[in-house]
Amino acid sequence: MYRAPVEEIAHTLKKVAGLDNAIAQGRFGDLSDDLVDAILEEAGKFASTHVAPLLEIGDKHGTPLKDAEVTMPPGWKDVYQEWISSGWNALTGKEEFGGQGLPMMLAIATFEMWNSGSMAFGIGPTLTLGAIEALEAHATDDLKQTYLPKLVSGEWMGTMNLTEPQAGSDVGALRTRAERAEDGTYRIFGSKIFITYGEHDLTENIIHMVLARLPDAPAGTKGISLFLVPKFLVNADGSLGARNDVFCSGVEHKMGIHGSPTCTMIYGDGFAKGRDPGALGWLIGEENRGLACMFTMMNNARLAVGIQGVAVAEAAYQKSLAYAKERRQMRAPGWTGEGMSPIVEHPDVQRNLLTMKGLTGAARSIAYACAHALDMAKTGTGDDARHWADRANLLTPVAKAFSTDIGVDVASIGIQVHGGMGFIEETGAAQFLRDARIAPIYEGTNGIQAIDLVQRKLPLDGGEHIKAYIAELRAVAEAVTASNSADFGDTGERLQAGLDDLESTSVWLQQALAKGEISEAYAGATPYLRLFGLASGATYLAKGALGGENAGRTALARFFAENLLSETSALKDRVIHGAASLLGARSALAS
Amino acid sequence: MYRAPVEEIAHTLKKVAGLDNAIAQGRFGDLSDDLVDAILEEAGKFASTHVAPLLEIGDKHGTPLKDAEVTMPPGWKDVYQEWISSGWNALTGKEEFGGQGLPMMLAIATFEMWNSGSMAFGIGPTLTLGAIEALEAHATDDLKQTYLPKLVSGEWMGTMNLTEPQAGSDVGALRTRAERAEDGTYRIFGSKIFITYGEHDLTENIIHMVLARLPDAPAGTKGISLFLVPKFLVNADGSLGARNDVFCSGVEHKMGIHGSPTCTMIYGDGFAKGRDPGALGWLIGEENRGLACMFTMMNNARLAVGIQGVAVAEAAYQKSLAYAKERRQMRAPGWTGEGMSPIVEHPDVQRNLLTMKGLTGAARSIAYACAHALDMAKTGTGDDARHWADRANLLTPVAKAFSTDIGVDVASIGIQVHGGMGFIEETGAAQFLRDARIAPIYEGTNGIQAIDLVQRKLPLDGGEHIKAYIAELRAVAEAVTASNSADFGDTGERLQAGLDDLESTSVWLQQALAKGEISEAYAGATPYLRLFGLASGATYLAKGALGGENAGRTALARFFAENLLSETSALKDRVIHGAASLLGARSALAS
Structure with a gap:
């Protein structure tokens, strides 16, 4: 049964997504660190015991x-x-209508828990x-x-x-x-x-x-x-x-x-x-003017659907990890215990579980960072508000699509970890995949999100916003390198390589749009969004590891950077070199 | 409703997997090209109309x-x-027991059709x-x-x-x-x-x-x-x-x-x-000695499960393509027709459909090549029989795991192509994913297949067999380059790059095993198997394109080589550099 990862959620909110800074800046009135913890704790209990x-x-x-x-x-x-x-529904509502006026960051964190339930x-x-x-x-x-x-x-x-x-x-x-x-x-x-x-x-x-x-x-x-x-x-x-x-x-x-x-x-x-x-x-x-009104609903709904991807991934991961620690089959290399080893000891199963946990944490960070930007925009004025509104706009399609794609992937890996039991409905592993599969579709398919990212979000602030965002991520990579910690392995340089890929594809897509090569830009939209999610998610995981002493967090950030992040080079290649063979292959779809 | 792709199946059998050569060598008695076509045609009809x-x-x-x-x-x-x-059950049975004594290649081709149904x-x-x-x-x-x-x-x-x-x-x-x-x-x-x-x-x-x-x-x-x-x-x-x-x-x-x-x-x-x-x-x-007997059943069952992955992918592709040609939403870039364009005109949908078709064709080729090796081993003697038995052994885990993994992927993409309708059970797109999800699990999970490939198949013939196999694939890549056809784009060099990755990872894994680094080798097993599937599948698609005039086949082979194959560099990196951060991340799975 699901247990809300309250500590991990709190850490991501505070150290990765920016809640600590926002509170320090007085953005959230008298909201305190303790109150945040208390709310998350209570929400976690309700999600686990009731939902x-x-x-x-x-x-x-x-x-x-x-x-x-x-x-x-x-x-x-x-x-x-x-x-x-x-009072859970009233968390972010305005106080004049009976709401508690709390930040969207907290709402999204609790939404993760309800949806994991x-x-x-x-x-x-x-x-x-x-x-x-x-x-x-x-x-x-x-x-x-x-x-x-x-x-x-x-x-x-x-x-x-x-x-x-x-x-x-x-x-x-x-x-x-x-x-x-x-x-x-x-x-x-x-x-x-x-x-x-x-x-x-x-x-x-x-x-x-x-x-x-x-x-x-x-x-x-x-x-x-x-x-x-x-x-x-x-x-x-x-x-x-x-x-x-x-x-x-x-x-x-x-x-x-x-x-x-x-x-x-x-x-x-x-x-x-x-x-x-x-x-x-x-x-x-x-x-x-209804569409403009609808977008007010839809943008936040997109983030909220994104968090569904995170939520189901977290629940699937928890169930799989518990099973992998319980289930014994064969003897893993180096296993010195009695009899068969728990399958969590097998390297291939570890790869599955670490991939599940890494993708979940990366997607969570992106979604929380997006919620943070919404809160900052709401509590800011002038250029500051515009900056954060741009940030929320930039991250929304990634928070929606990357998270829901990995929700499906993680739920599917979860079935695999369960072996034959994963296909039996009573186990519950299969339901996660069946549930997760809608999230890449509703509130705008992930293909639509990817095109939105390329067409409307890359040009934000004349293309300067994405540049500044990547520069922020690079600062994290530099801090990893500067930490001189052997536990991070090659994380620092791996992050820089991933961010290089993000930067060069961003530039390439902007140039394609400028040249009117719309089909070419759209052809690369989906790989670009995934690249964006991997590179920023990997960086956020490292930021979280820098933000607090925890061997597990550092090890996971390193695993992500040294295993999962390598996909960015292939994705970059698809964006920059893939369009011609894609657009030229209409004949392959003749029948 | 499914229509058996009889022409594509026949082409893959004859020009890619080796049926033409085997018939020319007289391996299959009086089996003729015409009889093959007639059998496939009849099986296709039965699968479509009855199954x-x-x-x-x-x-x-x-x-x-x-x-x-x-x-x-x-x-x-x-x-x-x-x-x-x-008589469909009796296709490969011995004639003395009422069977038709036909090659496994034909059985596998017909099994694909029954399973697509x-x-x-x-x-x-x-x-x-x-x-x-x-x-x-x-x-x-x-x-x-x-x-x-x-x-x-x-x-x-x-x-x-x-x-x-x-x-x-x-x-x-x-x-x-x-x-x-x-x-x-x-x-x-x-x-x-x-x-x-x-x-x-x-x-x-x-x-x-x-x-x-x-x-x-x-x-x-x-x-x-x-x-x-x-x-x-x-x-x-x-x-x-x-x-x-x-x-x-x-x-x-x-x-x-x-x-x-x-x-x-x-x-x-x-x-x-x-x-x-x-x-x-x-x-x-x-x-x-029961396990040895069981392996007789299990090896062929693994290939037969592999073909299930191909089969469900083919059926999912057909349904998605039909929907994408029918369904109209928005105007694709460059669309000059009346009103909304069929969604097949949108580049992002084309990417989905081409990915589905490319992965399906690649997996089909590998499975048929495996069946061919079984037939050659059965009809050969001495070194020849041993060579082909090794080939069948080498390809079996790839035919099983790569095909069933892509079966899940393709079925999932198929849901996405259908948008909201994909999540509605009556549409049938969802069932393909629900059905496909068992195939990576039964007859030995795909993780087990990957370990089998690394542990038992790489060492075949003292490591010479995999070398010879890669050399054969390189000859196809060279033929693509030698064809000097602009339609192939960069296919020739892309194939060589993918085969470079296959070769260097094969060597690395063999060395790891030789050094007793078993955990390190097993940690890379799953990415290695996928790399193997992508590199050989891409090469087979190109071989098929060389084997007959067809613009669609060449375009698909190029799309695969220039879009999907780029993943091999990331997979190589995971095999060669990923083990340390994977095996060192046990602490991330503490809770």
Whole structure:
């Protein structure tokens, strides 16, 4: 069973991602080191004792739909209610709406724990958080007063409604209609698919954030507006009123995260009789500016999905390590104990476990660094705020895609460590892979993230931001070398080599874009993002090792630098020399 | 739905793996090019029209157990009966037992097709084939006459019973007992787990090949004997007699291949009343020499599992390519068509599809080359036979592990190409990953294969065999360069660089073994095996491109050489420089 790695999480937050500095700068008010520890400790307990037991139950029972109502798996509602009672949903909410106003870094750290316990549980509050952020940033005061207190507390949950059958990655292709009503509200008509937590019985009300198109809207992404559509209308006194005309018509049968209901939602199809047709909706932000509002939700959701990759990797690693210490087969070279050795003693199994742990730690560092940048941007002003906003923007696609890719990889290695038992569902190792496999897809596929990184993030601050970022990482590599510690082996020079690869590919891609070689740049996007993740993750692991005496941390940073990081040279080659043979091979896909 | 790539399979057999040469040498009697084509064509039809429709049914229905009897999924028995009626099970069997005596190359090619249709279906006959080979090589004439005709025809199926809870990779730890009876037969007592097709209703009888230990046997692997234990005893006239005391007590709930019953088998527990206790068994080969007999089955089973990796990769690729040509989202760079472009036009999707196709083709080539070596060894004598036996031994772990690793990778990429639809079970993309995930585990985990490659295969012929193999591959690279074809781009020099990496790591590992640095050598085993697979697979793809005019083949070989093959430098680095930081990082696994 999962045990939250509280010490490792705290160390990464403080020594790697920048929490110590931010507290020292007074960025987070009276937040103290002790309070951080106490919060993490409590969250860890809740995740281990309450959330983790939901994992298998959710997988087994799923979320059956009957008469447009979804029943969550046994025990889930109780845990959710206890979870919000303990204030976990309100961590980052504004204090005026009942939130605790704590940094995103802490929220992301706790999200890691909920998701390690159960990804299907963790994804629900992720979407509520997105709705809260969109409302905080763009809604009228009336809407804020009506909805935010209950969303912040978690008494109600939120959803994001983007996807339609013809509009997946291409949100501009959506067709859901919104019509203006005379009273300033709107009527929504259409259907959405793949709506996570679109319907469930965890909360009395569900607040849908829905992208739709006004009759006179321009085509494409510039004609999309964002609407708030509650499941139940809310009376002036805050009590629940009539059922709105939005219903769940189907729940997907998925490979994993069975405890998370993935719904088809029908808006304005007249299921709720006796009223004017259409689902009642309220505009968020301005008409036709819905995509900008949605990005407020989506950027943080991308980071939150990234942390799901870290979370499932951590859980898979823990289970595999425990198994490898217990299971005995054969005698490892040099084994002097009685009988067969635990398989953790076999070098090949050690490679698997170290790879799992290294990738998990690297991805965690990147995700936390991204959360840190969001906090710094929020607490800064002027150039400082802009710098940190750029940093958050730069790291978001990496935090999303690198973490979720390694989530799949690590879960798959975890099955391998278990041998035949890994393929048996009761063991639980297989579920991690089934659950993890969605994260590289939702909230923007990892291919989309990679293109976003190349197309929109490399040019930040005229290309200066990525330069400065790499320079910061190089300073860590130099500090490793300067430490003169034999335990680091070749870590310092390995990091510099990886950062050389990151720098030269960054320059190459920027030049390709400048020359209008768009296909060539996009062809290299996915290998570039992985290179970015490996090089920065390796550096963060070393930074963590420098940040505190711990033989294990140094050994892991060295293993990463001397084993996993060597992949960057191949990735660089793919970016810089791979495009011609890729773009020229369309004929190989003829049949 | 899967369509067998008959032309590609035939080309790989003939021009890459060596079938043309073997036929020209008269190795395969009167087997003609036309007959090969006809067999492949017919197998392809059967796989597409009969086997592939079983895929989803098997996944959905599984193989329920009731009162020790397993019911196969709807329709499976009919297809199996038609499959054996068409003679597909008898392809390689000896003619004296009703077989067609055809080469293993053809069997492996058809196994690829059955497994592309349904891995859960394909694995059953794989085990029957193993039983046939063990009996042909080691059984008494009486046993051969009694069992081989019906196993060759497929009227009965066979199983392999190795694993016990404490004896997985370490077969020497098994405890199942065999006691000598006065009439020369044996009584078997004990239980086995993870027995594929251990019980089912496809055939009237099931012939179990069971490893067990005699009371006076030495400990470990030198005290294991192999027994034939039929589900139903066979009367002198060939009719079925009494039910033997071997029963299925459980069927595993697995991540994938739900149509393949994975059984716990209980021997001699008295389920069959009114007889002496113990399951009746007949010795195969000599007492205490069972492991050697088992390896006869296991080597070919490893190749056959390897082809499962190829098979599921091919099926996943086909489904993804079809989806990518159909699905439209956004406008790819340079797209001049109406509206959104098919996603196959996006460079990042092309990278995914080309990676899928390239890895599949590379793995196919290696597996077929291994089958070819088996055929050459069988049809040769003296040094020639020894050379080809060495070649088969060298390639078997690569054919098993590289192919099944890429099977998982390719199936996972296939989900990604499908976007959100990939995670929905009805699409079928997810099932390929769930099915594929077992293949790196069973028949010896891929970690075991890698160690086998390093420990037992590199030293073949005093280390000369691997040298000669690399020299053969270099000749292909030289031919590519000599072709002076611009379409190949840098393929020739890229291949040489990959082969340089293969050569230097091979030498390094041999030296490590010679110095007694066993842990260091084992630490590099997995990256070495992948390097071996990439370098030889890339070379085979180029050989295939040289072997016939086809723009797509050349483009794919170039893509592989210029994109995927660059990984060899990182893998080489892991082998040669990675061991110290790996073996020194035990402290990172402390908690």
